[in-house]
Structure formats: structure tokens, C-alpha cells
Amino acid sequence: MSLLSLLLVIGLSTMQAQDWADLNRFKDANKELSATMADEPRVVFMGNSITIGWLNLRPEFFKGKPYINRGISGQTTPQMLVRFRQDVIDLNPKVVVLLAGTNDIAGNTGPSTLEMIMDNIKGMAEMAKANDIKVILSSTLPAYDYPWKPGLEPADKIIALNKMIKEYAEKNGHIYLDYFSKMADERNGLPKKYAEDEVHPTVEGYKVMEPLAEAAIRKALNN
Secondary structure: OOHHHHHHHHHHHHHHHHOOOOOOOOHHHHHHOOOOOOOOOOEEEEEOHHHHHHHHHOHHHHOOOOEEEEEOOOOOHHHHHHHHHHHOHHHOOOEEEEOOOHHHHHOEOEOOOHHHHHHHHHHHHHHHHHOOOEEEEEOOOOOOOOOOOOOOOOHHHHHHHHHHHHHHHHHHOOEEEOOHHHHOOOOOOOOOOOOOOOOOOOHHHHHHHHHHHHHHHHHHHHO
16 A cells, blocks of 8 residues: 555544544535425434435435435444534424434444433433424334344343333323334344345335334324
8 A cells, every 4th residue: 555545544534533423424415405494394314324224225205205314324322412413403303203222232333331322312302302393212123133243132122222212202202103013023123024134124124114204203293
């Protein structure tokens, strides 16, 4: 590797380390968004690869609707919390749909307890509520194992996290969006018909999720 190539790699790594939450990912797209109309029911989908994969595999679900996808692959809840203001609040939505937690359990940004995950989810929900944004807290999708980090046995942790998310949503007047019970198999994992790698949904997986999300959004807008 030449000295110039090495310097470029070092420079890129430094930039990525400095932008830990990937604040630049949607920076320009956010600026280009038109101002919301008073009666526009804008909805922001906040999440990780499962959220952005939804847009990539099922663009027709988002087309022609005031839905904005702000998923970033690999992200954990602390990263989402850092970018929540610019990628959700500043877009002036009526509703935010938050889907998060599985990458925390996988340890993508280091070890994380369920309580730490919930603290970040609570932080985002509280920020949204303070800005008159209705909050939909999604269950974490089933996962029997993570192909990029096998052996962590996440299934029971996901069940426990979802119980915490549901209890918090009910106690604080938020909507709990339950994907888990409609998608889990007998192992409490995600079957291959819904996710080839048993983590990231296929088109068929997203087709299960879509009516559930739409129903939750309608409920949020009518509350």
C-alpha cells in the first residue's frame, strides 16, 4: 500500500470515528425536505438495518406517503439517541416509529445491558413527547442467533427487552407495536420464510410488518 493510500485509509477511519452516530448520513436529505404542511401526517421510521432494509426491499410501502425512513445499518440505541434530534425532531413529524435494540444485544457498539437499552429508548421517547410527536415503540424482532456474532443466544434477551418496552409504552401512553408475536417461530427466532439470515426480513417478512405498522400509525394519529 502506498503512503498516500495509507493516509487516505487513516483519514477515513478518523472521520468515521469522529462521526460515531453517522450524523452526516441524512444531513443533506434532511435539509432538502420540504416544510411540513399543518395537516400533513408525517411519520419518521427510526431504526437500524431492518428499517432501512424496509425501504430498499419494499419501496412501494413508502411511496406516495408522508413516510420518512431514517434507518442506519448496524446502529445501536445510543447512536440513535445522538442523532434523534436532527433525524426525527427537526423533521417535525406527527409520529415516530422506533425499532431498535437487537444490535445492542449483539454488542455492536460494546456490551450493553437491557436496562441501558431501555434508558436510550426512554430518552428518545421523552424527547419525542416533549416535542408533541406521538411515539410508537416497536418490539424487537425475533432472533435465535446473529450470523455476524454467533453464540450469543439472544432469543430470551429479546423477549425480556420486549416485555420492558411494552410495559414502558403502556405506562407512558405510547403505542406498543408487536411484530414479535406475529413473526416468531417455535425457537423464538425468525423463520427463514421471513428472513433468510434469520435476522433481516425478506419481502415476505416486511409484508407481515406493514399492516401492523399501518394500524399503529392510524391509532397514533387518531389519539
